[in-house]
Structures are given as structure tokens and as C-alpha cells.
Amino acid sequence: MTVRERFRNEVEAKVKEALDAMACKTSFEVEAPSTGIADLALPCFSLAKSMRKQPQAVAEELCSHISCGGLICEVQPVNGYLNFYIDQDSMVRETLRELLESGEDYGRQKNKGIRVNVEHTSVNPTGPIHVGRARNPIIGDTLSRCLRRCGYDVETEYYVNDVGKQVVLLTWGVLNIPPSEVELSERDKTDHRLVPYYRLANQMMETSDEVREQIAEILRRFEAGDEQVISQVRKVVEMMLEGLKETLDAINVHLDRYVWESQYIADGSARRVVEMLKATPYCGVEDGAYYLELKDFGIQGKNTRFTFTRSDGTTLYTTRDLAYHLDKFSRADRVIDVLGEDQKLGNQQLSIALQILGVESKPEPLFYSFVSLPDGKMSTRLGKVVYLDDLIDEAVQRAYEEVRKRRDDLSEKKMWEIARIIGIGAIRYNILRIQPEKKMVFRWEDALNFDGNSAPFLQYAHARACSILRKAGDFEPVVDETLLTVDYERKLISVISQFPEVITECGENKRIHLLPSYGHELASAFNQFYAAVPVLTSGDKRNARLTLVDCSRTVMKITLETLGIVAPEEM
RNA sequence: GGGCGCGUGGCCUAGCCAGGAUAUGGCAGCAGCCUCCUAAGCUGCAGGUCAGGGGUUCGAAUCCCCUCGCGCUCGCCA
Numbered sequence: 001m002t003v004r005e006r007f008r009n010e011v012e013a014k015v016k017e018a019l020d021a022m023a024c025k026t027s028f029e030v031e032a033p034s035t036g037i038a039d040l041a042l043p044c045f046s047l048a049k050s051m052r053k054q055p056q057a058v059a060e061e062l063c064s065h066i067s068c069g070g071l072i073c074e075v076q077p078v079n080g081y082l083n084f085y086i087d088q089d090s091m092v093r094e095t096l097r098e099l100l101e102s103g104e105d106y107g108r109q110k111n112k113g114i115r116v117n118v119e120h121t122s123v124n125p126t127g128p129i130h131v132g133r134a135r136n137p138i139i140g141d142t143l144s145r146c147l148r149r150c151g152y153d154v155e156t157e158y159y160v161n162d163v164g165k166q167v168v169l170l171t172w173g174v175l176n177i178p179p180s181e182v183e184l185s186e187r188d189k190t191d192h193r194l195v196p197y198y199r200l201a202n203q204m205m206e207t208s209d210e211v212r213e214q215i216a217e218i219l220r221r222f223e224a225g226d227e228q229v230i231s232q233v234r235k236v237v238e239m240m241l242e243g244l245k246e247t248l249d250a251i252n253v254h255l256d257r258y259v260w261e262s263q264y265i266a267d268g269s270a271r272r273v274v275e276m277l278k279a280t281p282y283c284g285v286e287d288g289a290y291y292l293e294l295k296d297f298g299i300q301g302k303n304t305r306f307t308f309t310r311s312d313g314t315t316l317y318t319t320r321d322l323a324y325h326l327d328k329f330s331r332a333d334r335v336i337d338v339l340g341e342d343q344k345l346g347n348q349q350l351s352i353a354l355q356i357l358g359v360e361s362k363p364e365p366l367f368y369s370f371v372s373l374p375d376g377k378m379s380t381r382l383g384k385v386v387y388l389d390d391l392i393d394e395a396v397q398r399a400y401e402e403v404r405k406r407r408d409d410l411s412e413k414k415m416w417e418i419a420r421i422i423g424i425g426a427i428r429y430n431i432l433r434i435q436p437e438k439k440m441v442f443r444w445e446d447a448l449n450f451d452g453n454s455a456p457f458l459q460y461a462h463a464r465a466c467s468i469l470r471k472a473g474d475f476e477p478v479v480d481e482t483l484l485t486v487d488y489e490r491k492l493i494s495v496i497s498q499f500p501e502v503i504t505e506c507g508e509n510k511r512i513h514l515l516p517s518y519g520h521e522l523a524s525a526f527n528q529f530y531a532a533v534p535v536l537t538s539g540d541k542r543n544a545r546l547t548l549v550d551c552s553r554t555v556m557k558i559t560l561e562t563l564g565i566v567a568p569e570e571m
Numbered sequence: 572g573g574g575c576g577c578g579u580g581g582c583c584u585a586g587c588c589a590g591g592a593u594a595u596g597g598c599a600g601c602a603g604c605c606u607c608c609u610a611a612g613c614u615g616c617a618g619g620u621c622a623g624g625g626g627u628u629c630g631a632a633u634c635c636c637c638u639c640g641c642g643c644u645c646g647c648c649a
Contacts, residue, residue, distance in 0.1 A: 035592065043591055045629070055629085079592050124649065164649050261649095289647045300574045302645055310647040317649045341643050344575060369576075369642070377642095402611065422611085433597095434584070437576060439642055446583070446598085450611055453584080453597040460611050468608050509588085517585065520596070531604095531613045549608095571611075 002500050003086075003094040007071040011040050011084045014072065018065035019047075026050045030084075038076070038083035045080055055080030088490055092481040095497040099551045100477060104558055107500040109151035116152045117332035118144045121248065121255065122159040125240040126166050126198055128191040129247050130385040131442050132371040132378045133340075138431045138564070139368055140338040141253040142512050145562045150507035155332065157257045159324060162237045163265065164317065168219050168229075170194065171236040172211075173201030187389060191243025194236070202381075223314045230262060250392055251424055252564045264323040270315045273323045273357075277308055280356050287311045297352045299345075306349040318346060322353055325363060329354075335363045336510075340370065341437075366510055368436035374443060391447060395423030398448050399456075403571065418571050423448075425455030425565040432563060433516040453520050455565050458556060461523035461530070465553035466569040468535050468546070475546050483544035488529040492548065495525045496555050503562065519559045526552050 001009075011030055019028070026047055033041045044062070048055040059077030066075050066082075073087035099106050120140020123133050140156065147154045161167065174197050182196035204211045221229045241258070248254070264270045274290070277283055282292045288311035295304040308319045328335045339347060347365045354362070372378060378385050400419035407415065430447050434440060450456040484490070502518045505511055529552075535545045557567040 029589080031589095031591085033592075034586070034594080037592075041592085045591065049629075081592065126649095161649060166649065287647080291647090300645085302573075304645095307647055312647085314647090316647070321649095341576070343644095345644055346649095348575090367576085367643095372642085406609075406611080435577095438584090439577065441583095443583095449583095449598075451598075452611095454611085456611050457597095460609080464609060464612085471608060513585085517596075524596090527612055528614095530608075531610095534608070536608050570609080 002098065002497065003071065003091055004497055004501065007084075007086045007091075008040060010070045010072055011042075014066045015042055015062070015082075018062045021065045022051075022061060024051060033081075033083070037078075038081075039086040040084045042082040042084075043080065044077075044082060048080070089481040091497060092484055092490065092493050093479060095493050096479045096547065096551055099496065099554060100479065100547070104554060106554060106558060107503045108149050109504070111153070112151040114152050114334065115332040116147055116154050116334040116336060117328050118147070118154060118156045118336045118338070119159055119328070120144075120156065120338035121253070122161070123244065124161050124166060125237045125244065126170050127195055127240075127380055128189075129244060129388045130378060130380065131388055131391055131447075132385075134251075134388045134391070134427075135368045135371060135431055135436065135440070136338050136340070137248055137253040138251065138428050139366065139436055139512065141564050142428075142432055142515070142562070143336070143338070143366065143507075143510060145564060146503060146507040146512055146515070149503050149558075149562055152334075152507070155257070156255045157259050158255045159321075160237065160241065160258055160260045161317075162233055163222070163261045163320065165215075165219060167233055167237055168222055169201050169205065169215055170198045170240070171233045172215050172218060173197035173204075174236050174239075175232065176214075177201065177204075189243045189246060189389065190239050191247070192387075192389070193243075194240055199381075223312075225265070230266075234260070234262070247388055247392070251388070251428060252566070259324065259327075261317075261320055261324070264320045264327070265315065269323040269327065270320045273319055273326070274309055274315060276357055277353065282356060288313070292349075292353060292356065294349060294352055299348065299352070306353060308353075318350060318353075321346075321350060322357075325350065325354055326357070326359070328363075329359055329361065334361065336366060337363050338366045338368070341367050342370075343367070364510070366436060369439040371440045371442050374441055378442075386442060391427060392424065394444070395427050395448055396420050397423075399423040399426070399450070402450060407571075418568055421566040421568045422450070422456050422459060422571060425459055425560070426450055428563060428565055429455035429458075429516055433513060435513050453516070455560075455563075456571075458519045458523040458560060459565070459568055459571060461526045462553060462556040462560065462567045463569060463571045464530055465526065465549050465556065468549050469553065470569075472536060472542075472546050475543050477547045477550070478543040479547065480544050483541045484548060486529075486533055488525075488532050489545075489548060492525040492529045492552060495522050496551060499555050499559070506562075515559065515563055519556070519563065522552075522556060522559060526556065 015028060028042060030040050030042050044055045044058040048058045051058060059080055059082045062082050063075050063077045068074060071087050071090050072084055074085040076083045118140055121137040123129055144154045144156050174194060177197050177200055182200055185192040185195055205215055218229055277292060278290060284291055284293055289307055290309040291305040291307040294306050308316060344367060351362050373384060396419050399422040400416060403415045403418050426448060430449060502514060506515050535549055538545055560567040
């Protein structure tokens with residue numbers, strides 16, 4: 001248990017005792033004041049109502065029944081609140097002690113023995129990842145990192161859509177269009193190289209009946225389980241995926257497994273889903289196409305039907321997704337899906353269908369809104385896109401220029417290495433700092449922001465801490481609260497002590513945007529300390545301060561790592 | 572048209588789920604700070620009818636209703 005948890009427990013126990021003494025049985029809630037005026041506070045307004053007294057009078061009366069002691073060093077009735085203050089010396093001592101003991105495992109919870117499956121990214125393998133879709137892998141990856149730190153056994157996976165018209169069309173293009181007929185792609189990377197074939201195939205299908213018929217034929221053979229066609233599609237999709245993986249690798253996203261949609265057709269599980277759904281009382285059929293009637297399940301709108309087979313009996317995307325979810329639930333206790341907001345209805349239908357099939361747990365969707373460009377929606381077809389690869393290049397390039405501006409002592413190789421860490425960090429941070437459900441407008445100046453509330457701000461503070469420690473050399477760690485009495489030191493330690501509860505909130509409630517915010521607060525507290533308090537030249541306080549710098553460095557590092565951002569030792 | 576989501580200083584954003592004390596930060600702007608551990612930093616100033624209106628409450632950015640604006644969605648597509 002952390003100091004802050006113990007402090008809260010003590011406060012709640014004292015309040016309970018005081019209320020008992022006043023013969024009051026009303027329940028109460030202790031809160032952390034937003035203004036930072038106290039460490040914890042008890043609002044006495046609802047108590048006042050049930051006791052038919054003035055709030056301030058209640059606060060004062062409660063106060064008279066509470067004595068300080070333990071971690072509580074002061075209690076004050078103010079404006080109808082009862083304010084509690086934590087004993088600073090204990091807070092400093094205990095926090096640093098915990099941190100020195102656990103090191104980079106600070107804030108890591110014991111293994112819960114709960115398996116969580118996080119599906120994220122899953123972009124259609126018909127083109128490179130663009131910045132609109134980039135929210136998905138970055139959110140999914142960071143959420144997974146938070147959950148791991150919260151003690152869950154996390155497995156991440158990418159659901160590869162290797163079924164359907166789009167991938168068949170792409171495959172047709174790659175197999176039938178001679179390379180001499182397509183424009184050269186701007187980037188020599190497999191996903192980009194395939195784009196011209198896909199674009200041209202789309203055009204040809206619109207203009208040529210012959211092409212359209214050929215593609216329809218391949219699609220029929222695909223649906224019929226023609227092994228040659230399936231393997232051709234698979235090969236092309238694998239080629240595309242190779243490029244996508246390179247991009248994901250560049251932004252520090254690594255998935256544990258790739259699951260192929262075609263698998264659920266091949267192993268018959270999609271068929272089994274169809275049979276099970278047909279046997280339910282909600283099933284109906286029209287022109288040979290089967291559907292579930294969902295109007296009794298809160299689905300609103302013109303069409304409350306969830307169709308799960310075509311009239312020719314073949315399965316649909318959502319049918320296979322259902323088979324996939326049954327598979328996931330057989331492998332995990334919790335299933336989380338990171339999805340674009342356009343999937344909301346589909347996901348709701350999926351969830352109801354799973355319920356009808358008797359699955360007790362529900363998938364937990366995490367939706368994010370789309371990223372648009374200042375002049376409107378992104379469109380791959382119209383060429384109105386910014387590819388993630390281009391954003392990465394631009395970010396690294398700009399970071400390189402910034403590094404070169406201030407470091408003439410580094411080798412080219414080292415400068416590019418640092419630039420990469422900073423550029424990628426800036427991209428991830430900029431996406432993570434905003435609540436997923438808020439829509440984003442992509443602007444280069446925001447995406448490449450290196451000041452203020454940004455990854456480089458946090459990375460810079462980390463590098464400064466590393467720099468001091470490098471210059472200090474070996475030292476004996478000291479935890480002595482009497483040597484760390486400056487306000488800046490105490491503020492910094494207070495922020496450090498909040499890390500475990502922030503991680504818990506991020507993981508348990510899937511509110512990962514709180515982590516960048518915490519990181520900024522931490523780096524800001526460190527920078528203020530850095531500017532005001534000398535470390536290396538501080539005489540008998542040197543080792544105590546070096547210990548604080550080292551502890552700060554640890555927490556900044558694990559905050560960055562949980563965000564999926566590298567913590568550079570110099571920049 | 573129905574459903575879901577969003578609307579906080581010029582711009583971006585926290586707080587909303589679990590209503591409470593002067594609404595969080597950042598960018599841009601203005602004024603300062605490098606003979607001293609990396610100035611990607613620090614200090615200060617200025618800037619807000621929390622989209623609008625009603626309601627619930629001792630108390631509303633937060634909960635409820637209505638209106639407006641924006642996004643997504645309502646396929647035998649994936």
C-alpha cells in the first residue's frame with residue numbers, strides 16, 4: 001500500500017470515528033480538492049443537511065472530535081469543508097523508500113491472473129496507415145502497457161481482413177496489371193508500392209465490364225473456398241502487412257499476434273455461428289438471407305436487422321467477427337476492442353448477438369473519433385491523406401534540425417538516433433493527450449509540437465536528470481526527509497507519489513489520456529526543482545538530492561515507457 | 572428523420588462517469604531570466620457569458636429536458 005492510500009484510510013477512519021461520536025450514521029465521501037488547497041477534504045454539505053446544521057458548524061464540530069496523528073498532521077474546517085493535510089516528512093520518506101525498493105517496478109501491481117485480450121489497429125490491408133487511423137495503434141498499445149502495469153496478462157492482436165471485395169480487387173490488380181502500367185510509388189516500401197495497383201484496379205473495375213466480371217468470378221471462387229485464390233489473396237495481403245508492420249514498428253507498436261479473418265471460414269467456425277444464430281428465436285429470413293431482429297434490444301433506426309448471411313448462404317464480415325469474438329473469449333477473460341467511431345452500431349449488434357449466443361461477458365469497446373484535415377475529411381481515394389510514414393519522416397527530420405541546433409558535439413549517427421526518439425515520441429504524445437472520443441483536426445504544427453505539453457518536454461526533463469546523475473558519478477543513496485525541505489523538492493515528491501494511482505486510473509477505467517497530463521505535471525515539477533535547487537554543489541544535501549533526482553528519473557522513465565515513448569539519456 | 576458522440580479564453584486541452592471552495596495545463600502574445608547541474612527550460616502579465624435556454628439542488632462546466640452547430644451512423648460492404 002502506498003503512503004497516499006494509507007493516508008486516505010486514516011482520514012476515512014478518523015471521520016468515521018468522529019461521526020460515530022456525534023451519533024451520525026450518514027455515509028460520506030472524502031475527496032481530493034481540485035484546487036490543491038489541502039491533501040484530502042471532506043465536504044460537509046450533505047452531512048449538514050441530514051444533521052440540520054450549517055456546513056461550517058458541522059466541519060468545526062467534526063474537527064473537534066479529530067486528533068492529528070499518524071500521517072495526518074493537520075485538520076482544518078474551512079468554508080464547510082474539513083481539510084486534511086498529510087505529514088510531509090512521512091510523505092517524503094515513505095515515497096522515496098518505496099521507490100528505491102521497487103525501482104522501475106514502482107506502481108506495478110501484483111499479477112491479477114486475469115487474461116485481457118486487446119485487439120487494436122486492424123486496419124484493412126489495402127493501403128498504408130494514414131494519420132486518421134494512427135490513433136488506433138497508439139491508443140491500443142498504450143492501453144495495453146497500462147493494463148500490464150496494472151497486473152493483467154495482456155495479449156494484443158491485429159485482426160487481418162483478408163476476406164472480401166477490397167482485398168480481392170487489390171490482388172487482381174497486383175496479378176494482372178503489368179508494373180510498367182502503374183506509376184512508381186513515392187516510397188519504396190511494400191504497402192506504398194501496392195497502392196498504384198489498387199487505385200488502377202479500382203478505376204478499371206469502374207470502366208470495364210470485363211474486369212468487373214473477372215473480379216466477381218475471383219470473389220465467387222474465394223467464397224467457394226478455392227485454395228488457389230485464397231492463397232493468392234493471402235500472399236498479397238502478407239506483402240501489404242509487411243509494410244504496415246514496418247510502420248507500426250517505427251512508432252514502437254508491436255502486436256503479439258496477427259489473426260486472419262479467412263481462418264474462421266476455413267475452420268468452419270463462421271458456419272457454426274450461422275447455425276447457432278438460425279436456431280435462436282430472433283432469427284428471420286428474407287430472400288434467403290438470414291438476419292436477427294434486434295428491435296427488442298434497444299437498436300433504433302430504420303433498420304433493426306442484423307443480417308448474418310447473404311441469400312447465397314455465404315457469411316458476412318460481422319458473422320466472421322462473431323466467430324472471432326467467440327475465439328477471443330475462449331482465450332481471455334476480458335476482451336477489449338479499440339475501434340473507430342464508425343463501428344459503434346456494428347459493435348452494438350455484435351455485442352447483442354454474442355449475448356444471444358449465450359456469452360456471459362461483453363466485449364469492451366474503446367472508441368476514438370476520426371482525425372480530419374483542416375479542409376475536411378481524409379480520403380485515400382481522393383489522395384487527401386497524410387500517411388503516417390510521411391508524418392514520421394517529417395517529425396524525425398524536424399527533431400534532427402532541433403538536435404543539431406544545440407548539439408555540435410554529437411556524431412551524425414547519434415543525432416539521428418536522438419531525433420528518431422524525439423520525433424516518434426512527439427507523435428505518440430500528441431495523439432495520446434487528447435480523449436479518444438474527441439475529434440481531432442490534423443495540423444502539422446500540433447503534431448510536431450516540441451514545446452510545452454509535449455513528449456520532448458518530458459524527455460528533456462528526463463535527459464536533464466540523467467545528465468546530473470552522469471556528472472555525479474557513484475553516490476550513496478540517502479533517504480532523509482530533514483535534508484529535503486525546499487518547497488520545490490516536496491512538490492516534486494508529492495507528484496511522484498501520485499504515480500501509482502494515476503496508472504491504476506488509466507488502466508482500470510481505460511482513461512489513458514490522463515498519463516500524458518501526469519507526465520507533464522511531473523516534468524514541470526522537476527524542471528522547477530532543477531531551476532531553483534542546486535544538486536551537485538549542495539554540500540551535505542548532495543546525496544539526498546541526488547537520490548531525489550534518481551527517483552524522479554525513474555518515474556519519468558516509466559511514465560514515458562508506459563506511453564510507449566523512449567526516454568533518452570541525452571538530447 | 573432516428574440513434575450515438577462532441578461543443579470549455581484567439582487556437583488546443585483537463586475537469587463531466589462518482590455535483591461542491593478562486594475552472595487545469597499548453598500554444599500563440601507581452602515583460603523578464605543563461606560567468607552556475609542541457610534556455611526543447613524557468614518566472615511574471617494578459618486573456619473564459621464552460622455553445623444557448625430552461626429545470627433539479629443549499630450549490631451545476633459536471634445531472635435532466637429543449638434548441639443550435641459539428642462528427643459518426645442507420646448496406647445481402649469490410
